[in-house]
Amino acid sequence: MTGAAPHIPVLLDEVIDALAIVPGERHVDATFGAGGYTDAILERGAEVAAFDRDPSAIEGGQALLAASGGRLTLIEAPFSQMESELVRRGFVPVDGVTMDIGVSSMQLDQAERGFSFQSDGPLDMRMAGEGITAAEWLNTADEAEIADILYEYGEEPRSRRVASAIVRARPLSRTSELANVVRKALGHKPHDKKDPATRTFQAVRIFINRELDELAEGLAAAERVLKPGGRLAVVTFHSLEDRMVKRFLRERSGSEPAGSRHRPATGPRAEPSFEPPAKAVKPGEAEVARNPRARSATLRVAQRTAAAPWSSEGAG
Secondary structure (H helix, E strand, O other), X not given: OOOOOOOOOOOHHHHHHHHOOOOOOEEEEOOOOOOHHHHHHHHOOOEEEEEEOOHHHHHHOHHHHHHOOOOEEXXXXXXXXXXXXXHHOOOOOEEEEEEEOOOOHHHHHOHHHOOOOOXXXXXXXXXXXXXXXXXXXXXXXXXXXXXXXXXXXXXXXXXXXXXXXXXXXXXXXXXXXXXXXXXXXXXXXXXXXXXXXXXXXXXXXXXXXXXXXXXXXXXXXXXXXXXXXXXXXXXXXXXXXXXXXXXXXXXXXXXXOOOOOOOOOOOOOOXXXXXXXXXXXXXXXXXXXXXXXXXXXXXXXXXXXXXXXXOOOOOO
16 A cells, blocks of 8 residues: 555554454454554455544545555544444445544644644644534533543542632633643643643543543444454553443453442343453553553454344443
8 A cells, every 4th residue: 555654553563463354354444543554454455444533534544545446435423433334335244343542643743633732722622623622611611520520531630629720720722721720730840750731631632522432332333343253453542441441342241240239230141242352462662662652552352253232332
């Protein structure tokens, strides 16, 4: 292929090995981004349906589309809509689904998108460019709601202090403004290993884009479109996402206990829709040195059984 991606995807070799691609198979790249996974899958002779809700990613994929010889379909939609979009195109069932969860390197690098505090830009954070912006929400939400979101999605232990500081500093319109408010509230020294604004930016981005809801719906959709023996490969970058994927695969493979005093069983268990997942894979030292973003990545892989999809809503 000639449309090589400008950003090398994390754990690329491990993902491709796990998918065990055979020429002529149908695969889904649920998070197209810069096209790195899609390019590698196409190189192995498969057809690919690639999703991205970011219009700029779809636009950037046109060269790869033109070079694919008709084997690539680009779909501008969130991967939660995977099943309906694939059914409409007659692209089911599929042999593999790949998901790379979270914000892409391209989005982080574009200051005007407002995902990162590394460069100043408008406080936007919308992956699809529609809906409420981060600034609009932060400037109108009440303090308790902001604190709850920072604690739940950013795992920020001092979320109330940060939320109070945000409300006092309103209105906010720039990424640098939000970052400075958080740093002042939490204390920040230039030599600190991790910028204290990181957790707040993560939380707001996840909330604005419904990322955890999308992940739950996307995992359930992948379960429905995979054929028996099909492979699911999911790369996550923080603990909230990884816990959801781990729990989903444990439940769907029958590896999760049927019930406990905290989560009592509610009825007969469905037949496992996935084989017990393989051990989680982390990037090696060489990859982390080459791509620092890979440091927090985790790959989980599982194979679809012949059992019917479960009827519940997803990973929960």
